[in-house]
Every structure is written in C-alpha cells, then in structure tokens.
Amino acid sequence: MEQPVKLMRATSRWQDWPVRQLAALKKRSGATVSVVIPARNEERTVGQVARGIARLSAGTGLVDELVVIDSDSTDRTFDAAAMAGATVYRARDVAPQLDAFPGKGEALWKSLLVTRGDLLVFVDADLTHWGPHFVTGLLGPLLSDEGVLLVKGFYQRLYAGDDGSVTADGGRVTELVARPLLSLWWPELTGIVQPLAGEWAVRRDLMESLPVPVGYGVELAVLLDTAREHGLDAIAQVDLGSRGHKHQATHDLALMAAELLLVADRRRGASRLAVPDDRGGPDDRGGPGWPEDAEQARLYQFTRSGGETRQYSRPVPAHERPPARLVKP
Numbered sequence: 001m002e003q004p005v006k007l008m009r010a011t012s013r014w015q016d017w018p019v020r021q022l023a024a025l026k027k028r029s030g031a032t033v034s035v036v037i038p039a040r041n042e043e044r045t046v047g048q049v050a051r052g053i054a055r056l057s058a059g060t061g062l063v064d065e066l067v068v069i070d071s072d073s074t075d076r077t078f079d080a081a082a083m084a085g086a087t088v089y090r091a092r093d094v095a096p097q098l099d100a101f102p103g104k105g106e107a108l109w110k111s112l113l114v115t116r117g118d119l120l121v122f123v124d125a126d127l128t129h130w131g132p133h134f135v136t137g138l139l140g141p142l143l144s145d146e147g148v149l150l151v152k153g154f155y156q157r158l159y160a161g162d163d164g165s166v167t168a169d170g171g172r173v174t175e176l177v178a179r180p181l182l183s184l185w186w187p188e189l190t191g192i193v194q195p196l197a198g199e200w201a202v203r204r205d206l207m208e209s210l211p212v213p214v215g216y217g218v219e220l221a222v223l224l225d226t227a228r229e230h231g232l233d234a235i236a237q238v239d240l241g242s243r244g245h246k247h248q249a250t251h252d253l254a255l256m257a258a259e260l261l262l263v264a265d266r267r268r269g270a271s272r273l274a275v276p277d278d279r280g281g282p283d284d285r286g287g288p289g290w291p292e293d294a295e296q297a298r299l300y301q302f303t304r305s306g307g308e309t310r311q312y313s314r315p316v317p318a319h320e321r322p323p324a325r326l327v328k329p
Contacts, residue, residue, distance in 0.1 A: 010236035014137030025143040034065040034117025038107035039125035043076040046125040050084035056132040069107040105218030112324040124198035138201035141236035149234040150226045151201040154193035155243040177257045208325040215317030216256040217263035258299045258316045
C-alpha cells in the first residue's frame with residue numbers, strides 16, 4: 001500500500017515571491033546576486049535563456065551579474081551567450097594553473113572563481129520551456145530567511161520530442177537512481193521533489209565550503225553535504241511550475257547514473273565531510289576517503305552493429321574539486 005510522504009516544511013511556490021517584495025528584501029539585506037549558466041554545445045537555447053535573465057536584471061535589479069561558463073563547446077555557444085548579454089568565460093581559461101576537467105560540476109566550480117555575488121543562482125542552458133520566475137522563485141527563500149543556505153527548484157518536467165510533441169515524461173535518472181538512493185540511504189531527504197534539479201540557488205559561503213564533483217554528480221553532492229553539515233532546516237524548495245529541456249540518449253544517462261552512484265558511495269555513512277585536496281583525493285584531516293580506484297572507474301556498455309555485439313567502456317568522471325575557498329587568492 002502506498003504511504004503518502006509530506007513535502008519538506010520549507011516548500012513554497014514561485015508565485016509566493018513577487019518581484020517587488022524580493023527587491024525590497026534584497027535592498028534591505030545588501031546581498032548581491034549572480035546567475036550562472038553552465039553550457040556545452042547549447043547554441044540553440046543558451047541565447048534565449050540568457051536574454052530572459054538579462055531582461056529580468058534590467059527590469060528589476062534583482063540580478064547583479066549574469067555569467068555563462070562555456071564547457072568545451074564546439075559550436076557557437078560562446079557567441080550566442082555573449083550576444084544575449086551574458087559575460088562568458090571558457091571553463092578551461094579560468095585559473096588554467098589549476099588544470100581543467102570536462103563536466104557540469106567543473107563549470108560551476110570555476111564560476112566561483114570569476115563571480116562575486118553573495119547569492120548564486122544556477123540555471124541550465126538547454127531549457128526550452130521556462131521563465132525568469134525560475135530565478136525569482138529560487139531567490140525568495142534565500143532573501144527572506146538567513147537560515148536557508150540551499151534552495152532546490154522542482155517542476156513538472158516536459159520533454160520535447162523530435163517530432164515537436166511535448167510530454168511530461170522526464171527525470172529518468174531521478175526516478176531510477178537518485179530517488180531510490182535517497183529512499184534507502186537518506187530517507188530524511190525523500191521530501192525533496194527534484195534532488196537533481198538543474199535550477200537551484202545557494203549562498204556563496206556554503207558553496208565555497210564544499211567539495212564539488214566535476215561531472216553530473218554536483219547537484220546530489222551539494223544536497224547530501226549540505227544536509228549533513230547544516231541539517232534539513234538549511235534547505236528549502238520552490239515549485240517553479242513546468243520545465244522543458246532536451247532529452248539525452250539512454251547510454252549517456254547511464255554515465256550520469258554511474259557518477260551519482262560514485263558520489264553517493266563516497267558519502268554513505270559519512271559522519272563528517274571528507275574534503276579532497278587539490279589532486280582530488282581526501283585531505284589529512286580524517287573522515288572518509290575516496291575509493292583508491294575511483295579515478296579508474298569505468299562504465300561498461302554494449303553496442304550492436306552489423307549483426308555483432310561489441311563491448312566498450314567509458315571513464316566515469318570521479319574527480320572532486322576541493323572547496324573553492326581553499327584555492328581562491
């Protein structure tokens with residue numbers, strides 16, 4: 001028999017945070033806001049996302065800085081974002097002395113080195129159905145309650161098919177990997193509707209204190225680490241309505257799933273946060289370390305062509321950046 005589970009206490013809707021109220025709260029607090037869009041080969045959508053946020057900034061003053069971090073794009077993502085009014089950085093060009101890794105988490109970590117806002121709002125670049133209220137909704141809990149450190153967005157996920165049709169079929173990795181992980185190992189977090197949501201907001205002080213996986217495990221890692229270090233009362237979530245984005249191939253989602261399993265395994269049973277050093281391994285302050293062979297983790301898959309089945313493997317992004325406050329000048 002299904003048992004209903006209550007949402008988190010700190011759950012609100014984007015409509016609960018009107019712009020005028022947020023502007024007053026922002027002025028009173030003196031906080032500055034940076035919106036960061038990580039992007040890789042998103043020339044078709046990044047421009048309209050950046051333009052929408054740029055208009056919000058110009059019309060309300062809620063956004064002080066709009067930054068796109070281009071993660072090794074081979075198309076015109078950089079130019080499209082710049083033309084839309086964003087300040088654009090290539091991830092590999094930010095602090096090149098610290099090397100570079102491919103991945104979303106790497107882009108978000110590098111953004112900490114070039115942005116200045118007290119509050120950070122992260123928005124994905126591949127959105128096809130969204131609105132600037134994503135930003136205002138996420139800012140609401142941070143501006144109204146100093147005890148809130150992390151805000152997760154949630155929504156009805158829409159999928160745009162190749163034929164132009166739109167369905168509510170989305171969130172496959174959430175349902176098949178993230179939600180079972182939380183239910184089995186972190187049941188206190190099962191009230192989080194979209195634990196892997198790409199739209200979320202965080203206080204800079206918190207984000208700079210956490211290790212950051214360079215790949216798609218960043219959202220789960222930040223959620224787990226925040227809950228462990230600061231408790232559930234530090235986390236809020238906001239219903240943002242509907243969200244549409246492009247779908248990824250199942251084989252690519254498998255790699256994302258492997259990253260999440262690695263992130264979860266590193267944190268399972270941890271009583272305190274293990275901080276990687278600048279090589280991606282644990283520091284010498286105790287706490288759980290990374291698996292010794294994590295950097296060699298690979299995902300094995302199969303493909304069929306010409307009547308033959310062949311096995312191939314791909315490396316699972318395993319590196320975690322140290323807290324940004326440890327490397328910032």
